[in-house]
Amino acid sequence: MGRSEFAFGDIFIGISAIVLGIVASWALYWLLNFLVTRLPAKWQEKLRAFSFVLPAAVLLILISVLPLLQTIAWSFFDKKAKNFIGFDNYANIFTDPAFLQILFNNFLWVAFVPAITVGFGLVFANLSNNVGPKREKVMKSLIFMPMSISFVAAGTIWGYAYDYPPPGRPKTGLVNAIIEFFGGEAQPLLTMEDGHLNSFLLMIVVIWLNAGFSMVMLSAAIKAVPEETIEAARIDGAGPFKIFMSVIVPQVRGTIMAVFITTVIGVMKIFDIILAMTGGNFNTSVLGYEYYRLFFVESNVGGSAAVVTVLCVLIAPLMWLQIRTARHQEEIR
Amino acid sequence: MNAVMNKLRNARLGSTFILLFLVAIWSAPTIGLLITALRDRDEAAASGWWTAVADPFNQIWSLASFEKAVEGGMLTSLLNTLVISVPATILPLVIAANAAYAFTFIEFKGREVMFASLVALMVLPLQSALIPVLKAMVWLKKTFGIELVGNYASAWVVHAAFALPLAIYILRNFMMTLPASLIEAARIDGASYYQIFWKLVLPMSIPSIASFAIFQFLWVWNDYLIAFVFVGEQKAVMTYKLLRLLGQYGDGWQTVAAGSFIALIVPLIVFFALQRYFVRGLTAGAVK
Numbered sequence: 001m002g003r004s005e006f007a008f009g010d011i012f013i014g015i016s017a018i019v020l021g022i023v024a025s026w027a028l029y030w031l032l033n034f035l036v037t038r039l040p041a042k043w044q045e046k047l048r049a050f051s052f053v054l055p056a057a058v059l060l061i062l063i064s065v066l067p068l069l070q071t072i073a074w075s076f077f078d079k080k081a082k083n084f085i086g087f088d089n090y091a092n093i094f095t096d097p098a099f100l101q102i103l104f105n106n107f108l109w110v111a112f113v114p115a116i117t118v119g120f121g122l123v124f125a126n127l128s129n130n131v132g133p134k135r136e137k138v139m140k141s142l143i144f145m146p147m148s149i150s151f152v153a154a155g156t157i158w159g160y161a162y163d164y165p166p167p168g169r170p171k172t173g174l175v176n177a178i179i180e181f182f183g184g185e186a187q188p189l190l191t192m193e194d195g196h197l198n199s200f201l202l203m204i205v206v207i208w209l210n211a212g213f214s215m216v217m218l219s220a221a222i223k224a225v226p227e228e229t230i231e232a233a234r235i236d237g238a239g240p241f242k243i244f245m246s247v248i249v250p251q252v253r254g255t256i257m258a259v260f261i262t263t264v265i266g267v268m269k270i271f272d273i274i275l276a277m278t279g280g281n282f283n284t285s286v287l288g289y290e291y292y293r294l295f296f297v298e299s300n301v302g303g304s305a306a307v308v309t310v311l312c313v314l315i316a317p318l319m320w321l322q323i324r325t326a327r328h329q330e331e332i333r
Numbered sequence: 334m335n336a337v338m339n340k341l342r343n344a345r346l347g348s349t350f351i352l353l354f355l356v357a358i359w360s361a362p363t364i365g366l367l368i369t370a371l372r373d374r375d376e377a378a379a380s381g382w383w384t385a386v387a388d389p390f391n392q393i394w395s396l397a398s399f400e401k402a403v404e405g406g407m408l409t410s411l412l413n414t415l416v417i418s419v420p421a422t423i424l425p426l427v428i429a430a431n432a433a434y435a436f437t438f439i440e441f442k443g444r445e446v447m448f449a450s451l452v453a454l455m456v457l458p459l460q461s462a463l464i465p466v467l468k469a470m471v472w473l474k475k476t477f478g479i480e481l482v483g484n485y486a487s488a489w490v491v492h493a494a495f496a497l498p499l500a501i502y503i504l505r506n507f508m509m510t511l512p513a514s515l516i517e518a519a520r521i522d523g524a525s526y527y528q529i530f531w532k533l534v535l536p537m538s539i540p541s542i543a544s545f546a547i548f549q550f551l552w553v554w555n556d557y558l559i560a561f562v563f564v565g566e567q568k569a570v571m572t573y574k575l576l577r578l579l580g581q582y583g584d585g586w587q588t589v590a591a592g593s594f595i596a597l598i599v600p601l602i603v604f605f606a607l608q609r610y611f612v613r614g615l616t617a618g619a620v621k
Contacts, residue, residue: 010568013485014416021420021489025427033527048526049441056432056497057447063494064454067462067469074465124355130348141608142356146363148604148611149597150555152572156579156593160369160586161362172381172586174365208359216612240344269458272557276576291460292558301464308460319453326452326502 028055068312074305081301089306099290099307105199106286106314109270113203113210114263118256120207121214125222126244128215140219144212151209155276158205162277164188193283202284205273210266214259221255222248258325265318269311287311367597370398370590377587398591402578405588407595410574415599417485417560417570418553421492422546428493429500429545430538434530436501437508438516448505454498463562466491470563487563492553500545503614507541508534544614547607551600571596 032051036044074081075089093099124143128136146154163173164186171177176186190198225248233247249256271288278284280293287307294304368382373393376385385392435441436448470481481487511534519529557572564570569577578592604611 010412010416010485014419017416017420017485017489018423021424022427025424029431029527033525037525046442049435049439049444051527052431052435052439052530053441053447056428056501059428059490059494060451060454060497063466063491064457064462067465068457070465071461124352127348127352127355130345131352132345135349135352139352139356141605143359144608144612145601145604146359147615148551148555148600150557150572150575150600152557152575152579153555153593153596156575156589157362157366159579160366160590163586170379170381172369172377174361174381174383177381177383208362211359213615217616220616265456269460271460272572275557276579288458288460295464304464308458311458312461315456315458319456322456323449323452326449329506 025055071305072309072312074301075309077302077305079298079300079302081305085302089302090310093303093306093310101283102285102287102290103310105196105284106268108196108199109203109206109267109286110264112200113206113267114260116203116207117210117214117263118218118260120211121218121259122249122256124211124215125219126248128219129222140212140215143215146209147212149209151272152276154205154209155273158201158208159190159277162189162201164190190278191282196283198278198282199284202273202277205277206267206270210263214263217255217259218252221252225251261318261321261325265315268315268318287314363597366586366590366593369586370594371395372587374398374587398587399594401588402591402595405574405578405592406569407571407574407592410569410571411595411599413485413564413568414554414560414570417488417492417564417568418550420485420489421496421553422550424489425493425496425500425549426542426546429497429504430535430542431530432497433501433504433508434534436505437511438513438529438534439526451498451501455502459495459558462491462495463558467562482563483565483567485564485568488559491559491563492556495559496549496552500549503545504538504541507538511537540610540613544610546614547603547611548614551603551611554600 029051032054036047036051039047076084076086078085078088124140128140131139149157160172161174162176164176165171165173171180171186173186175189180186189201192198229247229251230243233243238246269288270286271292274280274284274286274289275292280289285293287310291304291307291311294300294307364386365382368385369377371394372382372385373395374397376393436444467482470487473479473481481490516529516533519533524532555572556570557576560570560573565573575589575592575596578589
């Protein structure tokens, strides 16, 4: 009983927050606009935009930009963020074999997941374009469905599929059941770090989550490829595979790049799936997880800040790439 | 002509079979977990879920695992998640729509630079800000007695801030497709920029706002990190609860399976009902 009362109280909080929030934000923008219109005309011209941009700018500066700078600053401080220790945190992590292994794991994720995700997306997009609109719709939404669920839920779904019960108990995990069906022996899959097997098993989960997104993007691009170019290749005697590789793929290269980069960015900061499935054990940790462990397990502010800074430095080139893409889109318009 | 038709039909049939096979692989893990949630405890521990699919009438189906998951607080978590998700969807949209309007229709100094920084911020990992924001909120409590950590408000604010870059980007891309002549005409009729935003641009941007709203709602619903850091145990969200359930599955996968089912139900409903808009939001924001 107590629980449900508590819950209703929370619903009330939520609803009042929505109403109050909308009224308050409307009032805020009204006030900003009112203040600007009181100004002399010359100032009005200059400050008009800011009455619309200011709340966004303040929020972004307070919650993303300043904290980022603070994090970078902390990376030069000790565990408790009290004493300046120069580059010691960086020296520590880059001489620690465990951290180098983590970097290597991140590299593996970036090397495999985006390319395979794009590959699956192309296969799905191409196949679904051939099956007729009704089947296309149903099958596409089934492939796309994982995109709407959380990494944690995906972790439970696949944790169950990879399950390895203690010897003697029946095998209820799908993957081990398949292995046994083909005459193999059930394995404790997620603990097998030889050849990074378990990391690859985690990657499968993320590919499973993202392939639908890749498919949706690429399918739209493939549909926009002019029929004449395909027809021309067909008349020249090209088979379906040749047409796909040398006519369709070059024309959707822009979309392929967009999906690829989006996936790279997502994979660089991958975290939840590792937390949910292996807890970073058995050599599966990555930068996003190491940051979490250093702060929440070891209470090491300086160290975790250094790890995030490394992550940001690695992501920085992608920021530049994104700005360039956005500019390019602008020019197309 | 007949030969061509046959060939086409064969290609279509071939594609259908390959695709069906892939769809089966793609769906099997989810279906397996959901079926397990509905099976009797002893049977689920004794045989794989596929035996229940093969012979559904010789099975004991039961909702006991759901009762257990609900007892464990899964429903309370569902409400917590809802109370976090809805304001964390609306708040950034209001702020982003205003900013996107200025970026689209009002010339101002530093617009290009600000927009480029916005695109850069889209890529920034969440982790880079968490701890400083957390410490600042703790400081706020100590100094002014404003209690944010452990409350919903902290999650709303942080989610809003991190959604802003992408939201502004998407909304601006959409607003750029609105006819500039219409806004010009309104200006000539004497409408202020403020009126034009609320009466003209905002209503016209509803399709794009709706797409982003669905995208953002699912994003917040599925988030673990922000909810864990800022709200934590007191108002545990679904992902938090599910992870705790997963950590104690000594008594079999049943409770986890039922918990996952409860955690999945809202995203799946939203997804299947509003898929078209979700796709639009996703494709418009292919940069996150």
